[in-house]
Amino acid sequence: MKHLKYFPTISTQRLKHTCKGVAALKLKSILQGELMMKNSSGRASKIPALNPMNPGVLQNHRTAFVTALSGLDTALTLEIYMTAFPSLVHPTKNRLDITLFICGESSSKTQLKEKLIAAFLNIKPALGTLFPEADFQPVTQLKELKSLRAYQHFKYATIVDRKFSEIELEFPFVHKPIGFGSDTGEKTVESQKNNIRHIFQWTPSGSDWSDLMGMMLNQLDANRVIIRLNRSASIKHAVENLRQTVSVCDRFLGTKSPEGSTQKEQAQSIKNQALSRISGLMTAGFNVGVYLLSTNPASEFLATILACAITGTGSNGKSETFWEGGFRISKTTVKKAVDIRHFPDETEPFTAVEAACAFRLPSPPFEEIPPRDTGEKISNGSVNHQQHANRRNTNIPWRQYP
Amino acid sequence: MTKAMHNAVPDPERLEFTREISHEDSKEFLHGMEQETTNNTSIKLAMAEELRSLGLTEKAISRQLNIITGRTDG
Numbered sequence: 001m002k003h004l005k006y007f008p009t010i011s012t013q014r015l016k017h018t019c020k021g022v023a024a025l026k027l028k029s030i031l032q033g034e035l036m037m038k039n040s041s042g043r044a045s046k047i048p049a050l051n052p053m054n055p056g057v058l059q060n061h062r063t064a065f066v067t068a069l070s071g072l073d074t075a076l077t078l079e080i081y082m083t084a085f086p087s088l089v090h091p092t093k094n095r096l097d098i099t100l101f102i103c104g105e106s107s108s109k110t111q112l113k114e115k116l117i118a119a120f121l122n123i124k125p126a127l128g129t130l131f132p133e134a135d136f137q138p139v140t141q142l143k144e145l146k147s148l149r150a151y152q153h154f155k156y157a158t159i160v161d162r163k164f165s166e167i168e169l170e171f172p173f174v175h176k177p178i179g180f181g182s183d184t185g186e187k188t189v190e191s192q193k194n195n196i197r198h199i200f201q202w203t204p205s206g207s208d209w210s211d212l213m214g215m216m217l218n219q220l221d222a223n224r225v226i227i228r229l230n231r232s233a234s235i236k237h238a239v240e241n242l243r244q245t246v247s248v249c250d251r252f253l254g255t256k257s258p259e260g261s262t263q264k265e266q267a268q269s270i271k272n273q274a275l276s277r278i279s280g281l282m283t284a285g286f287n288v289g290v291y292l293l294s295t296n297p298a299s300e301f302l303a304t305i306l307a308c309a310i311t312g313t314g315s316n317g318k319s320e321t322f323w324e325g326g327f328r329i330s331k332t333t334v335k336k337a338v339d340i341r342h343f344p345d346e347t348e349p350f351t352a353v354e355a356a357c358a359f360r361l362p363s364p365p366f367e368e369i370p371p372r373d374t375g376e377k378i379s380n381g382s383v384n385h386q387q388h389a390n391r392r393n394t395n396i397p398w399r400q401y402p
Numbered sequence: 403m404t405k406a407m408h409n410a411v412p413d414p415e416r417l418e419f420t421r422e423i424s425h426e427d428s429k430e431f432l433h434g435m436e437q438e439t440t441n442n443t444s445i446k447l448a449m450a451e452e453l454r455s456l457g458l459t460e461k462a463i464s465r466q467l468n469i470i471t472g473r474t475d476g
Contacts, residue, residue, distance in 0.1 A: 005452060006448075006452060007449070007453060007456060010456055110458070110459055110462065117456070117458060118466055121466060
């Protein structure tokens with residue numbers, strides 16, 4: 001009998017002043033949503049919180065997982081690779097690999113290995129508890145680990161990031177005597193402008209990511225989504241900036257001008273956003289990077305689908321959501337996109353709720369899928385099922401039995 | 403004797419019975435614990451072997467798995 005290994009293999013690379021290492025857990029199968037419902041004790045209940053397929057419940061689990069990661073060692077970075085291998089000849093042979101990597105950097109190789117193993121020992125039970133539908137197994141072969149990290153055939157990289165804008169709050173003119181003018185009785189009229197750098201927080205999209213996976217598998221060539229996360233070191237600085245934003249908004253709201261009620265409403269909304277970010281960052285703060293690697297430059301559409309799968313767009317016409325959601329897409333190099341220490345903006349940490357919008361797994365597929373046993377058994381005993389009739393098949397092994 | 407005081411007086415038979423049960427229970431519990439610890443230790447020793455092959459030091463293995471490996475580094 002083949003001995004099943006408990007720990008993943010570790011690949012290390014000695015650089016000039018440091019040592020890099022990586023270990024991985026690969027998604028072997030995912031339980032169908034239908035079966036998740038059947039096996040749930042709350043299946044007969046009408047209480048939405050007991051429904052394991054409720055998008056809110058799934059999102060809560062994702063947030064809980066990311067919050068648990070606030071205990072992650074600062075030398076470590078986590079990455080989710082979602083790689084699609086479309087097959088033009090046989091669409092039924094489309095493949096989608098989902099892997100969670102634990103990466104790290106340290107001056108000592110032995111210290112780094114211990115940190116990776118310690119992280120694995122913490123992450124494995126959290127995955128099993130919070131994502132019971134997903135069956136993650138450690139990658140035990142070095143060759144497989146290296147092939148999962150390979151990126152040489154990708155030529156283009158795109159970043160999906162949060163939107164930000166410099167907002168100028170209207171402020172009444174103040175007459176202030178300054179400099180020589182004050183001595184002569186002349187008064188200088190100065191326009192005092194309050195500029196605020198506002199980050200549009202990501203909000204859960206509510207998407208099950210089936211659209212994203214479908215889009216990835218309908219490309220001409222292989223493509224990969226990288227979602228990177230580590231603990232932020234600039235929480236204090238970010239909170240200080242946010243406090244300043246709140247105080248600027250307060251000052252603006254405190255003015256008695258009857259004009260500009262719309263601006264005041266906006267200032268109130270921005271202030272509420274800033275307060276919610278302060279509250280979130282007081283629990284935990286993360287650096288998050290979302291990248292799309294492709295072999296052709298026509299990946300703008302896919303990047304937009306990816307962004308919409310991550311966050312709500314804030315364009316539902318409600319004034320409360322005007323200052324949140326949305327995204328920014330920009331180009332980068334493949335080299336930067338695969339660098340474990342690269343993040344688009346390290347000065348603006350993400351809250352756990354925001355990070356969980358991106359650092360997550362696809363929801364268990366929740367369609368009425370007529371199971372079709374192809375007879376093709378996969379290593380772990382699961383069976384391929386035909387996906388939706390008008391969609392290409394993937395060979396993510398949807399698990400038939402829990 | 404008030405009703406409350408009456409309730410507070412222990413029933414010797416009942417006490418004896420409870421003592422016997424808890425003694426048996428604790429014996430069984432300890433036996434179960436021992437068995438579980440032995441099982442866990444044997445699994446942990448196999449895990450230690452795996453970690454050794456990955457290049458972790460004996461100290462690191464002891465720390466991570468909470469066992470005494472009986473070996474020393476170097």
